[in-house]
Amino acid sequence: MEPVLDWEARYQEPSVPWERTGLNPAFTAWQSWLSLQQGTVVIPGCGRSPELQGLAELGFSVVGVDLSPSAAQFQKTALSAKGLHGEVIVSNLFDWSPDTPVDIVYEQTCLCALHPEHWSAYESLLTGWLRPGGTLLALFMQTGETGGPPFHCEIAAMEQLFSQQRWIWDETSVRSEHPLGVYELGFRLTLR
Numbered sequence: 001m002e003p004v005l006d007w008e009a010r011y012q013e014p015s016v017p018w019e020r021t022g023l024n025p026a027f028t029a030w031q032s033w034l035s036l037q038q039g040t041v042v043i044p045g046c047g048r049s050p051e052l053q054g055l056a057e058l059g060f061s062v063v064g065v066d067l068s069p070s071a072a073q074f075q076k077t078a079l080s081a082k083g084l085h086g087e088v089i090v091s092n093l094f095d096w097s098p099d100t101p102v103d104i105v106y107e108q109t110c111l112c113a114l115h116p117e118h119w120s121a122y123e124s125l126l127t128g129w130l131r132p133g134g135t136l137l138a139l140f141m142q143t144g145e146t147g148g149p150p151f152h153c154e155i156a157a158m159e160q161l162f163s164q165q166r167w168i169w170d171e172t173s174v175r176s177e178h179p180l181g182v183y184e185l186g187f188r189l190t191l192r
């Protein structure tokens with residue numbers, strides 16, 4: 001499936017608007033739950049975000065997947081500078097899958113970077129990546145606008161996409177403000 005942007009070119013620009021200066025506030029909110037978990041976490045579309053390192057610091061085996069070679073190299077350098085281990089794969093996420101189903105997928109604004117025509121395939125892909133009972137930590141972008149990326153992830157549409165037949169939704173959500181004036185709603189979903 002074709003990406004909607006030349007993401008590598010975006011990473012060569014002086015400013016990358018979706019990046020925060022630190023960890024996503026939802027990551028911090030989930031940290032006490034995360035510290036009780038173990039195993040492997042995959043971050044699709046990990047970009048250069050610090051949560052890959054944050055999860056490695058919590059003791060997880062981490063795997064980042066991204067189309068952008070420079071973002072992947074950034075992650076490898078950042079992990080090794082902190083003495084952390086992790087795998088960072090340069091690939092279209094639709095062409096990749098883990099050898100063994102994983103415990104957690106951390107989805108931070110990757111869905112909103114995909115064309116909505118590909119969302120259903122993405123949801124199917126994630127159900128194949130996760131083990132039964134595994135967790136999807138999902139940050140759904142809220143722009144309130146049409147078009148994208150980032151594409152608005154209306155929660156009612158997310159409830160249809162990640163349907164109750166396959167996913168158990170945690171009742172609480174976390175709201176992460178972004179300096180650009182948009183925000184993400186974070187949900188914890190368990191694969192049945």
Ligand SMILES: C[S@@+](CC[C@H](N)C(=O)[O-])C[C@H]1O[C@@H](n2cnc3c(N)ncnc32)[C@H](O)[C@@H]1O
Pocket residue numbers: 001002003004007008018019020044045046047048049065066067068071091092093094108109110113114
């Ligand atoms: C909006 S950025 C978010 C990056 C990161 N998760 C963060 O929070 O900073 C979307 C990321 O998804 C990657 N991406 C987009 N489409 C992809 C695809 N089909 N396969 C792999 N990575 C993709 C881009 O290269 C980019 O790094």
